[in-house]
Amino acid sequence: MQRREFDEPVLYPVSCSPQAWASGSMFLMLTALLGIRPSAPSKEVHIVNPMLPEWLDLLQIRNLRIGGSRVGLDFTRKGDRTYCNVVDIEGDKLLINVAFRK
Numbered sequence: 001m002q003r004r005e006f007d008e009p010v011l012y013p014v015s016c017s018p019q020a021w022a023s024g025s026m027f028l029m030l031t032a033l034l035g036i037r038p039s040a041p042s043k044e045v046h047i048v049n050p051m052l053p054e055w056l057d058l059l060q061i062r063n064l065r066i067g068g069s070r071v072g073l074d075f076t077r078k079g080d081r082t083y084c085n086v087v088d089i090e091g092d093k094l095l096i097n098v099a100f101r102k
Contacts, residue, residue, distance in 0.1 A: 034059075034075060034084075040067035044095040047084050052077040060087075068092035 030036070035048040045066050052059060052075055059075040072088035084098045 030061075034082075036064075038066045042095075043067055043069070043092060044097070045071065047073075047096070047098045049099070049101055050075055050082040050084050052082045062088075066094060069094040071096070 033052065034050045035046075036050075037046040037048060039045070043066075054077075057077050061071075061073045061075075064071045064073065069089060069091040071086065071090075071094065074085040074087055076083050076085065081100075086096055089096075
């Protein structure tokens with residue numbers, strides 16, 4: 001770009017503008033906190049050591065798509081432990097395993 005007198009600034013993609021990876025970061029954080037490990041090819045979802053922050057007692061997830069299935073999950077924190085309840089499964093059969101490991 002050449003500089004000329006009275007030129008207006010042009011838009012330039014910079015690191016401070018919103019980017020696609022930033023919009024996915026919330027889903028990555030939720031997956032990590034709740035221990036969700038989906039596997040669409042094997043029609044399974046494993047939930048390992050789910051944990052909600054102390055300021056959040058309930059988190060509801062609806063229409064979580066895993067392959068040809070949609071799942072509804074409720075995560076409830078009581079004391080130091082977070083519990084997972086399967087509310088609904090639609091579509092293909094799906095194996096759901098909730099594990100608590102120390």
